[in-house]
Amino acid sequence: MKQKTDVLQGTLALMVLKTLDVLGPLHGYGLARRIEQISGDLLAVNQGTLYPVLLKLEQEGAIASEWGASENNRRARFYRLTREGRKQLQVETQDWEQTAAIIGRFFEAKAEDLS
Amino acid sequence: MKSLRRFLTRLFNSAARRAQEERLREEIAEHIDLQTAENLRGSLSPVEARRQAMLKFGGVEAMKQDYRAERGLLFIENLLRDVRFGFRMLRKSPGFTAVAIVTLATAIGANALVFSALNGFILRPLNVPQPESLYGLQFGEGTRGAQSYPNYLDFRDRNRSFDGLAVYHMTRVGLDTGEYPTRAWLFEVSGNYFDVLRMQPYLGRFFHSSDEHGANSAPYIVLSYAYWHSHFQEDPGVAGRTVKLNKRPYTVIGVAPPEFRGTFLLLSPDFYVPMVSFEDESALNARRGRWIFETIGHLKAGVTPVQAAADLSAIADYLQKSYPKDNGKMNVLLARAGLYGDTFGRPIRAFVLALTLLAGLILLAACANLGSLFAARAADRSREVAVRLALGASRMRILRQLFTEALLISTAGGTLGILGGAILLRRLVAWNPFPQFPTNVPLNPDGNVYAVAALLAFVSGILFGAVPVKQVLHTDPYEIVKSGSLTKPGRRITFREVLLAVQIAICAVLVTSSMVAVRGLVHSLHSDFGFEPWNVTLADTDLDMAGYAADAVPAMQRRMIESMQTIPGVNAVGLANCPPLGGCGSSRASVYSDETSDLGPSNVAASAMTYQVSPEFFVAAQTPLLAGRAFTWHEDKNAPRVAVVNETFARKVIGSAATNALGRYYKVSNGTRIQVVGIAKDGKYTSLTEEPQAAAFLPILQAPSSESFLVVRSDREPQQLAGAIRSKLRELDAGLPTFIQTWPQALDFFLFGSRIATVALGVLGVLGAILSITGIFGMAAHSVSKRLRELGIRMALGAQRKEILQAALGRALKLLAIGSAAGLLLGILASRVLASIVYQATPRDPLVLAGVVLTMGLLGLLATWIPAQRAVSIDPMILLREE
Numbered sequence: 001m002k003q004k005t006d007v008l009q010g011t012l013a014l015m016v017l018k019t020l021d022v023l024g025p026l027h028g029y030g031l032a033r034r035i036e037q038i039s040g041d042l043l044a045v046n047q048g049t050l051y052p053v054l055l056k057l058e059q060e061g062a063i064a065s066e067w068g069a070s071e072n073n074r075r076a077r078f079y080r081l082t083r084e085g086r087k088q089l090q091v092e093t094q095d096w097e098q099t100a101a102i103i104g105r106f107f108e109a110k111a112e113d114l115s
Numbered sequence: 116m117k118s119l120r121r122f123l124t125r126l127f128n129s130a131a132r133r134a135q136e137e138r139l140r141e142e143i144a145e146h147i148d149l150q151t152a153e154n155l156r157g158s159l160s161p162v163e164a165r166r167q168a169m170l171k172f173g174g175v176e177a178m179k180q181d182y183r184a185e186r187g188l189l190f191i192e193n194l195l196r197d198v199r200f201g202f203r204m205l206r207k208s209p210g211f212t213a214v215a216i217v218t219l220a221t222a223i224g225a226n227a228l229v230f231s232a233l234n235g236f237i238l239r240p241l242n243v244p245q246p247e248s249l250y251g252l253q254f255g256e257g258t259r260g261a262q263s264y265p266n267y268l269d270f271r272d273r274n275r276s277f278d279g280l281a282v283y284h285m286t287r288v289g290l291d292t293g294e295y296p297t298r299a300w301l302f303e304v305s306g307n308y309f310d311v312l313r314m315q316p317y318l319g320r321f322f323h324s325s326d327e328h329g330a331n332s333a334p335y336i337v338l339s340y341a342y343w344h345s346h347f348q349e350d351p352g353v354a355g356r357t358v359k360l361n362k363r364p365y366t367v368i369g370v371a372p373p374e375f376r377g378t379f380l381l382l383s384p385d386f387y388v389p390m391v392s393f394e395d396e397s398a399l400n401a402r403r404g405r406w407i408f409e410t411i412g413h414l415k416a417g418v419t420p421v422q423a424a425a426d427l428s429a430i431a432d433y434l435q436k437s438y439p440k441d442n443g444k445m446n447v448l449l450a451r452a453g454l455y456g457d458t459f460g461r462p463i464r465a466f467v468l469a470l471t472l473l474a475g476l477i478l479l480a481a482c483a484n485l486g487s488l489f490a491a492r493a494a495d496r497s498r499e500v501a502v503r504l505a506l507g508a509s510r511m512r513i514l515r516q517l518f519t520e521a522l523l524i525s526t527a528g529g530t531l532g533i534l535g536g537a538i539l540l541r542r543l544v545a546w547n548p549f550p551q552f553p554t555n556v557p558l559n560p561d562g563n564v565y566a567v568a569a570l571l572a573f574v575s576g577i578l579f580g581a582v583p584v585k586q587v588l589h590t591d592p593y594e595i596v597k598s599g600s601l602t603k604p605g606r607r608i609t610f611r612e613v614l615l616a617v618q619i620a621i622c623a624v625l626v627t628s629s630m631v632a633v634r635g636l637v638h639s640l641h642s643d644f645g646f647e648p649w650n651v652t653l654a655d656t657d658l659d660m661a662g663y664a665a666d667a668v669p670a671m672q673r674r675m676i677e678s679m680q681t682i683p684g685v686n687a688v689g690l691a692n693c694p695p696l697g698g699c700g701s702s703r704a705s706v707y708s709d710e711t712s713d714l715g716p717s718n719v720a721a722s723a724m725t726y727q728v729s730p731e732f733f734v735a736a737q738t739p740l741l742a743g744r745a746f747t748w749h750e751d752k753n754a755p756r757v758a759v760v761n762e763t764f765a766r767k768v769i770g771s772a773a774t775n776a777l778g779r780y781y782k783v784s785n786g787t788r789i790q791v792v793g794i795a796k797d798g799k800y801t802s803l804t805e806e807p808q809a810a811a812f813l814p815i816l817q818a819p820s821s822e823s824f825l826v827v828r829s830d831r832e833p834q835q836l837a838g839a840i841r842s843k844l845r846e847l848d849a850g851l852p853t854f855i856q857t858w859p860q861a862l863d864f865f866l867f868g869s870r871i872a873t874v875a876l877g878v879l880g881v882l883g884a885i886l887s888i889t890g891i892f893g894m895a896a897h898s899v900s901k902r903l904r905e906l907g908i909r910m911a912l913g914a915q916r917k918e919i920l921q922a923a924l925g926r927a928l929k930l931l932a933i934g935s936a937a938g939l940l941l942g943i944l945a946s947r948v949l950a951s952i953v954y955q956a957t958p959r960d961p962l963v964l965a966g967v968v969l970t971m972g973l974l975g976l977l978a979t980w981i982p983a984q985r986a987v988s989i990d991p992m993i994l995l996r997e998e
Contacts (some may be wrong), residue, residue, distance in 0.1 A: 010347070033153075046173035046174075047171055047173060047174045048143070048174070048178035051178060070145065072149070072152060074147070075141070075145070076142075077141075091240075
């Protein structure tokens with residue numbers, strides 16, 4: 001069970017970092033909407049799972065947060081990428097691409113390649 | 116780095132929980148509002164829009180849980196929660212809690228005490244710099260450590276293994292600081308003593324080898340810190356003062372550091388003087404007399420003890436060859452410094468290790484008992500456990516809760532035990548059982564003692580907390596919730612029961628022996644000593660120390676007796692070189708029958724205790740004369756030699772019944788014939804448990820001695836009398852050191868063994884009793900809670916209280932009876948051993964037997980009271996409804 005959370009958290013964290021990198025500071029709801037738009041089903045339910053991930057990233061120093069005004073003029077917590085977060089994003093993007101490439105090659109492999 | 120930062124933030128977050136919780140709540144509300152607004156744009160009704168938003172957000176509580184787990188240290192928070200919950204649970208059952216804490220406190224206290232003995236005598240070295248390379252020498256086969264001064268000089272100068280060798284020897288002196296002459300204990304030491312020990316003075320300076328220039332040089336004195344504190348009021352200008360030791364002037368040059376209490380573990384000196392300034396030239400030159408107590412030194416770096424022993428043995432061989440008349444074969448061994456080689460070291464080690472073993476057993480027994488208490492408690496709470504499991508708590512979580520409670524108990528018990536142990540230790544250290552000796556009890560608790568005790572408490576907490584683990588792991592919530600606690604009624608004897616029976620038996624042995632010991636002690640205080648110690652005060656004066664010699668001695672003794680007689684309220688005054696059981700060195704002499712012409716060792720008729728006494732001694736001591744007469748003051752050197760002997764002497768040496776021995780003669784080893792003029796009643800001379808032995812009393816004028824105890828019989832209050840005696844003696848000679856105590860106080864020295872045995876047995880008995888009580892309590896409580904349902908049904912069917920009690924407690928009480936009976940029998944057997952320590956200890960005493968039975972009965976009653984109350988107060992209606 002724990003493993004599953006870790007995987008989900010790991011991918012979610014990467015999405016959060018990338019979204020903030022592209023779109024600049026966003027509040028929780030805005031982030032959830034963007035990720036939902038791009039990823040489809042992942043956050044269609046359980047949007048709440050985003051918040052523990054945000055907290056984790058903040059505690060690691062990858063993102064920072066401060067109060068600001070939302071579009072309907074209420075107090076909302078805005079998250080933005082820190083310099084450290086940008087570095088982390090680069091590293092993790094590379095890692096991810098590498099992993100994806102390797103896994104991809106395995107999926108394309110045929111029986112004779114492995115024998 | 117990243118994880119450290121996260122950890123610190125989490126730690127901080129755990130503290131600032133409220134603010135964080137508020138922030139999350141606000142964020143969630145905002146999120147749902149925004150989503151609702153979005154949904155409203157999609158033409159949903161407001162209620163439906165909000166519902167959809169919340170659905171989309173997902174389980175708020177589950178998310179919050181994740182969030183909290185992410186935010187703080189779940190472990191610490193849960194721990195705090197467990198601790199709070201544990202406190203509440205323990206407070207709910209104060210009986211259980213108190214019993215558990217007291218048991219553990221006792222066991223931990225006992226272990227702290229014993230460990231500090233182990234620490235003080237065996238682990239912790241002498242309080243000197245670099246103690247690890249300090250060794251004491253043992254010479255000759257076996258364990259002797261003593262050496263002569265010339266031999267020491269050879270060892271010191273010829274060895275290549277030590278950085279330096281020093282010697283010390285303990286002696287008693289009269290010290291005159293200008294006010295009151297007192298007796299004190301000193302170390303006479305070699306000049307290099309402090310340098311060899313690498314010590315620095317606390318005040319002033321130490322003496323060195325360079326101060327020594329043969330006999331009578333270096334008249335310097337270094338005070339111990341304690342003596343400087345008690346007798347010189349920490350006078351910072353003490354260096355340079357002149358004091359008199361045995362009438363000879365010495366200059367105080369310094370004070371030793373407070374933590375240094377001499378190099379002998381059992382006695383600590385008041386001050387230190389160079390040996391060359393204290394001893395006569397003859398003592399320093401005699402190669403034969405091995406009188407110096409111990410030789411010590413630091414090994415050179417890189418030299419092993421074995422190499423050093425070989426080096427010194429080679430010197431010993433050389434000494435044997437060079438001085439064959441004075442030296443025998445000496446094998447040199449290296450031993451731990453401070454305990455006179457193995458002479459004291461071995462028995463102390465054996466004793467302390469035995470104690471350690473015993474304390475360990477006590478702790479184990481305590482853990483076993485606490486374990487069964489905890490098992491009973493876990494069984495009681497099986498419903499609570501089952502409900503929590505059913506609600507989804509993990510078994511780990513429940514076990515952790517139980518362990519937290521165990522550790523709470525162990526922390527409380529450990530703290531209490533350590534505190535109690537520390538208080539006892541402080542009293543023991545301050546305790547001075549023999550006021551005439553400078554006893555050093557090296558039991559100061561230090562960090563090690565506290566650490567070990569705390570560790571033991573923690574480990575025992577884990578141990579007894581682990582007992583109910585299996586029970587919890589095998590709990591089936593479904594079965595328990597359905598049908599109440601499940602236990603198959605077991606009939607077979609469990610290991611725990613055997614253990615408990617053994618504990619009870621040991622407890623009964625200890626209770627029996629301590630009662631026997633107490634009764635014996637009471638008897639021995641009122642037994643027949645051959646004299647009457649009550650209402651007698653002994654004043655010990657050593658005329659030697661005050662500079663009296665030859666004919667001046669008897670004259671002064673006569674004057675002292677006469678001046679004592681002028682004290683109002685004094686009934687009789689006598690004088691002896693050392694009264695029987697007076698706590699002084701009593702002497703023996705070989706005596707021969709009058710017919711013996713060859714006075715060799717094979718013809719010795721008896722080795723008789725010999726006392727040199729004044730004529731009035733028999734009256735003052737109330738030693739009954741069965742026949743004949745006491746001495747007169749006219750029986751001096753010019754008169755024929757006479758003696759008063761006791762019954763055993765008359766029978767063994769003269770070989771006839773008491774009255775017929777009068778007027779007959781016996782011989783001493785130099786051939787002198789001595790006429791028997793009186794027969795005294797047999798008495799006790801060297802110990803209370805001794806068999807009757809021969810004793811002879813000689814007139815002090817015919818056998819002079821400068822050691823003089825004044826035996827003053829008076830009905831006055833001892834404290835006042837002591838003051839009067841002291842001032843009278845000061846009138847006679849202001850420089851005469853005296854030591855005054857009552858004869859019963861002196862007897863304490865001989866009762867010390869039996870006192871210690873009695874106290875030790877008593878303490879062990881109490882420990883045993885506490886353990887038995889918790890053991891029985893745990894078992895009875897367990898058996899009641901296991902069979903609560905059954906008892907309830909029985910009650911509902913009309914069972915009587917008696918039957919209920921029998922069902923609930925029968926097994927525990929049976930164990931108590933078996934254990935007590937076995938213990939009582941063993942105790943009676945053990946008392947034979949006890950009889951050699953405690954005078955007149957006999958178990959064939961109805962009072963003792965009744966006392967043991969009563970005590971064990973009380974123990975049982977006390978231990979089963981709470982469970983019994985619980986068993987009879989079962990309300991079957993409530994119970995059956997609940998289950």
